[in-house]
Amino acid sequence: MGEVIVVTSGKGGVGKTTTSANLGTGLAVAGHKVVLVDTDIGLRNLDVVMGLENRIVYDIVDVTSGNCRLRQALIKDKRFENLFLLPAAQTKDKNAVTPEQMRELSAELKQEFDYAIIDCPAGIEQGFKNAIAGADRAVVVTTPEMSAVRDADRIIGLLEAAELSNPKLIINRIRPQMVKRGDMMDMADILDILAIELLGVVPEDESIIISTNKGEPAVMDHNAKAGEAYRRITRRIRGEQVALMNLDVPEGLMDKLRKLVGLR
Amino acid sequence: MSLLEFVNRMLGKESTSSKNIAKERLRLVLVHDRASISPQMLNKLKEDLIKVISNYMDIDEDSMEVNLSQDDREVALVANIPVMKMKRDYSTKG
Numbered sequence: 227m228g229e230v231i232v233v234t235s236g237k238g239g240v241g242k243t244t245t246s247a248n249l250g251t252g253l254a255v256a257g258h259k260v261v262l263v264d265t266d267i268g269l270r271n272l273d274v275v276m277g278l279e280n281r282i283v284y285d286i287v288d289v290t291s292g293n294c295r296l297r298q299a300l301i302k303d304k305r306f307e308n309l310f311l312l313p314a315a316q317t318k319d320k321n322a323v324t325p326e327q328m329r330e331l332s333a334e335l336k337q338e339f340d341y342a343i344i345d346c347p348a349g350i351e352q353g354f355k356n357a358i359a360g361a362d363r364a365v366v367v368t369t370p371e372m373s374a375v376r377d378a379d380r381i382i383g384l385l386e387a388a389e390l391s392n393p394k395l396i397i398n399r400i401r402p403q404m405v406k407r408g409d410m411m412d413m414a415d416i417l418d419i420l421a422i423e424l425l426g427v428v429p430e431d432e433s434i435i436i437s438t439n440k441g442e443p444a445v446m447d448h449n450a451k452a453g454e455a456y457r458r459i460t461r462r463i464r465g466e467q468v469a470l471m472n473l474d475v476p477e478g479l480m481d482k483l484r485k486l487v488g489l490r
Numbered sequence: 491m492s493l494l495e496f497v498n499r500m501l502g503k504e505s506t507s508s509k510n511i512a513k514e515r516l517r518l519v520l521v522h523d524r525a526s527i528s529p530q531m532l533n534k535l536k537e538d539l540i541k542v543i544s545n546y547m548d549i550d551e552d553s554m555e556v557n558l559s560q561d562d563r564e565v566a567l568v569a570n571i572p573v574m575k576m577k578r579d580y581s582t583k584g
Contacts, residue, residue: 408507
């Protein structure tokens, strides 16, 4: 019996889809049978991030409305035998699926797969309610910005109200230089405010854009910092204890000056 | 960055850093978010409290404070209402 994990955030553009793609790929690399489910109906993107946009025939709405069987809609990944994508519908609206249908779908996916990673749409409306309906655990993605943290707080409240307790936090796009000079909230600040458990931190990394351009999740790139961060997060999802990534920046001129005058 | 800010940073002081401003602002905004109560509603609550309490005692309306305070994930309504004078026993009146 597998597990359904929903990746959510409230605010858009903080990296839900990138996180979903990397977690799913990471778990597949580790040998698990994984399905990625895009529930952002009308604004699908997980297919593009995975580089599978040309293979879509059926979508999630075709499955839930009985137009096709689950097996027909699943797209096999190019690189991994044990990784699949269930794409969102692009031409329908979010009410085309109900929470009840999502619960049924999740139950079916759990029979087939070790992990189903659900990419949730932004917002707190119907799409969000659908995405979390069949989930066993939830991951909340935020960036170190006020607006994203505020929305994450709202989402945590809604998840707890929906009895998806103990959601885990991923802090995405940390910029160590800015943290160091006190212009960006760090991990401790955000954890203090949101009061939930940390699943991992991902540094801002250009390689994410490059990997998305190519349709190859960064978790496969062993030279990318963000890839390393996602590999560690993947291991934590599997229940391993993994140390946090070292995000320290090398000493700058300022620090050396301060040390020289004996201020630190 | 102003000169003062620059000097403060040189000295390694963080009080002026923008992250602390963000943290403080977030903390406040989340208190209201979590209690799902708006500043307007809080003001109305304050007015209603004054109305009710004034039936029993004279209070210093200007220095009265009604705020939501937050502890971890709990929010409490904390009111500090200075009493100027007690009114005579209400029930014996008229």
